[in-house]
Amino acid sequence: MSRNAYIVGTGHNVPDGVLTNADLEKIVDTTDEWIVKMTGIKERRKTDDSTATSDLVTVAVKNAIEMAGWEPEDVQGIIVGTVTPDYYFPSTAAIVADKLGMKNIPAYDFEAGCTAFIYGLVQAKAFIESGMMDRMIIVGADCLTKITNWTDRSSCILFGDGAGAVAVSSEGPGGRLGGWHWGSDGSMGKHLFQPAGGSKKPASHETVDNMEHTIHMNGARIFKYAVRTMHDSCMEALKMDGTEKKDVDLLVSHQANLRIIDATARALELKPEQVYINIQKYGNTSAATIPMALDEAVRDNTIKETSTVVLAAFGAGLTWGGMILHW
Numbered sequence: 001m002s003r004n005a006y007i008v009g010t011g012h013n014v015p016d017g018v019l020t021n022a023d024l025e026k027i028v029d030t031t032d033e034w035i036v037k038m039t040g041i042k043e044r045r046k047t048d049d050s051t052a053t054s055d056l057v058t059v060a061v062k063n064a065i066e067m068a069g070w071e072p073e074d075v076q077g078i079i080v081g082t083v084t085p086d087y088y089f090p091s092t093a094a095i096v097a098d099k100l101g102m103k104n105i106p107a108y109d110f111e112a113g114c115t116a117f118i119y120g121l122v123q124a125k126a127f128i129e130s131g132m133m134d135r136m137i138i139v140g141a142d143c144l145t146k147i148t149n150w151t152d153r154s155s156c157i158l159f160g161d162g163a164g165a166v167a168v169s170s171e172g173p174g175g176r177l178g179g180w181h182w183g184s185d186g187s188m189g190k191h192l193f194q195p196a197g198g199s200k201k202p203a204s205h206e207t208v209d210n211m212e213h214t215i216h217m218n219g220a221r222i223f224k225y226a227v228r229t230m231h232d233s234c235m236e237a238l239k240m241d242g243t244e245k246k247d248v249d250l251l252v253s254h255q256a257n258l259r260i261i262d263a264t265a266r267a268l269e270l271k272p273e274q275v276y277i278n279i280q281k282y283g284n285t286s287a288a289t290i291p292m293a294l295d296e297a298v299r300d301n302t303i304k305e306t307s308t309v310v311l312a313a314f315g316a317g318l319t320w321g322g323m324i325l326h327w
C-alpha cells in the first residue's frame with residue numbers, strides 16, 4: 001500500500017520587539033508611504049541581542065507538536081532550514097532537539113534561502129513516503145535582522161525575524177503533501193548574498209569594516225526572477241498533482257513583497273480572499289514566512305478540512321519551489 005505524508009501540527013513564534021516603518025524613518029532616508037506602496041510591509045519583528053534563531057524555533061516546534069498531540073519522544077527526526085543558524089556548527093536543529101528532550105534522533109540544518117521550507121517539505125515527503133520515518137519536524141526559521149545592513153534603505157526595510165514549524169506524519173488526517181517542484185540557478189546567486197564569513201572570505205577586521213557580513217541584494221533583478229519562478233513552481237507542482245488552477249482554495253506563498261504575491265495570485269487566477277497575506281505584520285522572515293502563514297491560516301480556520309492549498313517560494317541561491325497540500 002502506498003504511503004502518504006500529512007501535516008498534522010503547525011506552530012510559529014516571533015520575537016516581541018516590533019520595528020515599525022516610522023522607526024525605520026528615523027534610521028534611513030525612507031517613508032512609511034514608500035515602504036507600504038512598494039512592499040506592503042507596515043512593521044516587522046526584531047530579536048534582541050540575547051535571542052537566537054534556536055530560541056524562536058524551540059517555541060514554534062513546541063506549538064506544532066502540541067497541535068499534533070505528540071510527545072518529544074515521538075519525533076524521529078528534525079530538520080531546520082535557515083541562513084541564520086545560531087552557529088555554523090553545531091546545527092540549530094541539534095540545539096533545539098536537545099532543548100526539547102528529543103534524544104538521539106537525526107537533527108540537521110539545511111540552506112535554500114527563503115525557499116528552505118518547501119525544500120524541507122520535499123525532504124519530509126521523501127523520508128515518510130519511503131518508509132524511512134513516520135514522524136518528523138520541518139522548520140523554516142531566520143533572524144535576518146542579525147545580518148541586515150541598517151544603512152541600506154533598499155534592503156533593511158524588508159526583513160524581520162520569525163520561526164515556523166510543522167509536524168509531518170505518515171498518518172492523517174491533516175494536510176497531505178502532494179505535487180511539488182524545486183529548482184535553483186547558481187548563476188543568479190550574486191544578486192542576493194552575504195559576501196563574507198564563509199570559506200571564500202573568512203571573517204576579518206576588513207570584512208567587518210566593509211559590512212560584508214550583511215545581506216547584499218539587487219532588488220530589481222530578484223523581483224523579476226521571483227515573479228517568474230513563483231509562477232512556474234506553482235504550475236509545475238499543480239501539474240504533478242493533477243490539480244487544475246480552478247480547484248485551488250488558497251495560496252500561501254513566500255511573503256517577500258506584496259506585489260510579488262499579487263502577481264503570483266493573478267497568474268493563478270485567484271480572488272483576493274484566496275491569498276493568505278501577513279507580510280504587513282512581519283515583513284520578509286525568509287525561510288519562516290510560509291510555515292508562519294500556514295500556522296496562522298490553520299489556527300484562524302482559513303484552511304478548512306477540504307482545502308487545497310498551494311505553497312510557493314523563491315530565495316537566495318537563487319532557489320524556488322512549490323508544493324500542493326490537500327487538507
Ligand code: COA
Nearest residue numbers: 030031034038114153154157219220222223256257314315
Ligand atoms: N525608501 C525610499 N526610496 C527608496 C527606498 C526606500 N526604502 N529604497 C529604494 N528607494 C529608491 C531607490 O533609491 C530608487 O531611487 P532612484 O529612482 O532615485 O534611483 C527608487 O526607490 C527605485 O528603486 P528600485 O530599487 O529600482 O525599486 P524597486 O521597484 O526595485 O523596489 C524593492 C525595491 C526592494 C522593494 C524591490 O526591488 C523588491 O522587493 N525586490 C525583491 C527583493 C526580495 O524579495 N528580496 C528577498 C528575496 S527572498
